[in-house]
Amino acid sequence: MSMLKDPSSKYRAFPAIDLPDRTWPSKTITEVPIWCSSDLRDGNQSLIEPMDAEKKMRFFKTLVQVGIKQIEVGFPSASQTDFDFVRRLIEEGHIPEDTTIQVLTQAREDLITRTFESLKGAKRAIVHVYNATAPSFRRIVFNQDKAGVIGIAVNAARIIKDLAAQQPSTEWTFQYSPEIFTSTELEFAVEVCDAVLDVWQPTPANKAILNLPATVEVATPNVYADQIEWFGRHISRRDSVLISLHTHNDRGTGVAASELGLMAGADRVEGCLFGNGERTGNVDLVNLALNLYTQGIHPGLDFSDIDNVRKVVEECNQIPVHPRHPYVGDLVHTAFSGSHQDAIRKGFSQQDANGIWEVPYLPIDPADIGRSYEAVIRVNSQSGKGGITYLLEQEYGICLPRRMQIEFSQVVQKETDRLGLEMSAEQIHSLLDSEYLQATAPYALKGHRLQEENSTSAVDVEVISKGDTQHWRGIGKGPLEALVAGLPVDVEIMDYAEHAIGAGTNAKAAAYIELRVDGGRSLYGVGIDENLTTASFRALFSALNRSLKQAEAQAA
Numbered sequence: 062m063s064m065l066k067d068p069s070s071k072y073r074a075f076p077a078i079d080l081p082d083r084t085w086p087s088k089t090i091t092e093v094p095i096w097c098s099s100d101l102r103d104g105n106q107s108l109i110e111p112m113d114a115e116k117k118m119r120f121f122k123t124l125v126q127v128g129i130k131q132i133e134v135g136f137p138s139a140s141q142t143d144f145d146f147v148r149r150l151i152e153e154g155h156i157p158e159d160t161t162i163q164v165l166t167q168a169r170e171d172l173i174t175r176t177f178e179s180l181k182g183a184k185r186a187i188v189h190v191y192n193a194t195a196p197s198f199r200r201i202v203f204n205q206d207k208a209g210v211i212g213i214a215v216n217a218a219r220i221i222k223d224l225a226a227q228q229p230s231t232e233w234t235f236q237y238s239p240e241i242f243t244s245t246e247l248e249f250a251v252e253v254c255d256a257v258l259d260v261w262q263p264t265p266a267n268k269a270i271l272n273l274p275a276t277v278e279v280a281t282p283n284v285y286a287d288q289i290e291w292f293g294r295h296i297s298r299r300d301s302v303l304i305s306l307h308t309h310n311d312r313g314t315g316v317a318a319s320e321l322g323l324m325a326g327a328d329r330v331e332g333c334l335f336g337n338g339e340r341t342g343n344v345d346l347v348n349l350a351l352n353l354y355t356q357g358i359h360p361g362l363d364f365s366d367i368d369n370v371r372k373v374v375e376e377c378n379q380i381p382v383h384p385r386h387p388y389v390g391d392l393v394h395t396a397f398s399g400s401h402q403d404a405i406r407k408g409f410s411q412q413d414a415n416g417i418w419e420v421p422y423l424p425i426d427p428a429d430i431g432r433s434y435e436a437v438i439r440v441n442s443q444s445g446k447g448g449i450t451y452l453l454e455q456e457y458g459i460c461l462p463r464r465m466q467i468e469f470s471q472v473v474q475k476e477t478d479r480l481g482l483e484m485s486a487e488q489i490h491s492l493l494d495s496e497y498l499q500a501t502a503p504y505a506l507k508g509h510r511l512q513e514e515n516s517t518s519a520v521d522v523e524v525i526s527k528g529d530t531q532h533w534r535g536i537g538k539g540p541l542e543a544l545v546a547g548l549p550v551d552v553e554i555m556d557y558a559e560h561a562i563g564a565g566t567n568a569k570a571a572a573y574i575e576l577r578v579d580g581g582r583s584l585y586g587v588g589i590d591e592n593l594t595t596a597s598f599r600a601l602f603s604a605l606n607r608s609l610k611q612a613e614a615q616a617a
């Protein structure tokens with residue numbers, strides 16, 4: 062078996078929706094939808110190992126903490142674990158005042174009855190009933206005509222209404238899903254839903270939920286938006302209905318479909334955290350919510366500690382979140398390309414604390430979702446100077462001069478190539494230390510005496526070389542020039558920079574010198590000391606030793 066030369070012999074294009082006056086393309090999302098988590102139902106159904114009661118409880122509490130107010134907690138007529146879990150939630154009082162649980166049932170009397178049993182004593186509940194409406198299901202799976210499908214839905218709606226009336230202490234909301242909505246003829250989807258509404262008689266004060274699932278995602282997301290807008294225009298009692306989206310992600314556009322569906326007038330979204338769910342998953346509620354957030358709209362959900370939410374979800378689902386997952390993946394606040402790192406570093410340094418977020422390549426401030434700046438940049442063999450420079454500045458207050466950034470990044474790259482791993486800020490700092498600050502051979506600076514008169518400096522440095530003590534003396538216009546004059550080799554200083562590290566009595570000076578020995582390749586040296594002159598002398602010795610070592614290596 063292999064891919065077909067002509068896939069049209071096997072697959073058909075999804076037909077466009079006839080809606081020339083569609084309005085959704087020019088809309089923007091300004092309202093936060095009602096969020097409904099289906100993690101404990103759709104998500105749970107699709108796990109290799111469905112959650113036990115403890116995991117379900119842990120997940121439920123996390124959903125409550127995040128701020129999701131409608132939670133589909135299970136399929137109690139299909140699973141004893143789910144039935145017991147619903148009972149436990151109600152009997153042990155785990156459902157907060159502002160949160161409504163939802164349960165799913167098939168459109169069969171025995172199952173609906175069992176579902177209502179599971180909900181006894183609930184203060185509030187959404188009963189969610191579904192049956193498949195698409196032509197392929199009518200023909201292939203159920204051998205039902207349209208009237209038969211409407212009959213199943215209407216019968217279930219009646220039973221639900223009657224059973225609800227028998228448990229009047231619960232505040233009921235009814236929800237109907239024409240399963241496989243996206244492949245159902247739109248006129249027929251409206252016909253079935255209208256028939257259900259005729260039974261339920263919802264009002265603006267007590268709305269019914271019509272959930273329109275992309276049970277399988279079969280078309281581009283604009284088609285789903287057209288279907289939602291078309292449905293919203295044609296359904297009766299629009300003011301007594303909440304249109305709910307339930308997109309799966311078979312084509313990888315579940316998030317886009319829900320976003321366009323909201324633009325097309327939907328009121329509510331069902332999905333799962335980080336996109337768990339059947340096959341390719343349900344729409345990712347975190348992704349949707351944070352997309353809204355980055356447009357300046359608070360989604361009403363709290364992902365301030367997104368890593369903790371992810372930990373709970375990963376442990377309950379036993380499925381890891383992909384490292385490239387939007388907003389939460391391990392690598393998504395990381396820039397590997399040097400030019401990206403550079404731009405990010407500049408963005409951070411120019412960021413106004415009270416201003417609009419404008420850091421290149423980062424659509425969200427990682428700090429808003431509990432990710433730290435330390436995690437923003439990692440250094441590996443593909444990294445350029447930006448990340449390295451940023452980490453040294455942030456962690457150690459060391460600001461390398463521009464040309465040295467390039468030089469040191471090559472040193473780091475050699476090391477990451479050798480290790481085949483990322484380097485932490487600490488490892489980078491220790492590499493800077495061993496490569497520059499510990500460059501004390503062949504000449505180790507032991508100490509110096511400095512005499513200054515007017516603008517002339519006379520310096521006497523004590524140097525240890527191969528166990529011998531030497532004294533080099535020189536005179537110049539400043540200490541550094543005097544030292545250069547006393548060196549036994551000919552050097553040319555190409556660049557000099559200095560800055561303070563820290564403040565007050567603990568402050569240190571960092572000095573950087575780029576020099577060229579005997580017309581060779583220029584190299585940097587670094588010196589850090591409490592005393593600025595000592596720091597600059599150390600920098601010079603560091604550069605000198607590195608240059609001599611390099612010349613020696615080249616000669617060998």
Ligand code: KIV
Nearest residue numbers: 191238240241274276
């Ligand atoms: O994807 C789907 O169609 C469902 C229904 C049960 C709503 O999960």
Ligand code: ZN
Nearest residue numbers: 103274276307
């Ligand atoms: Zn689903």
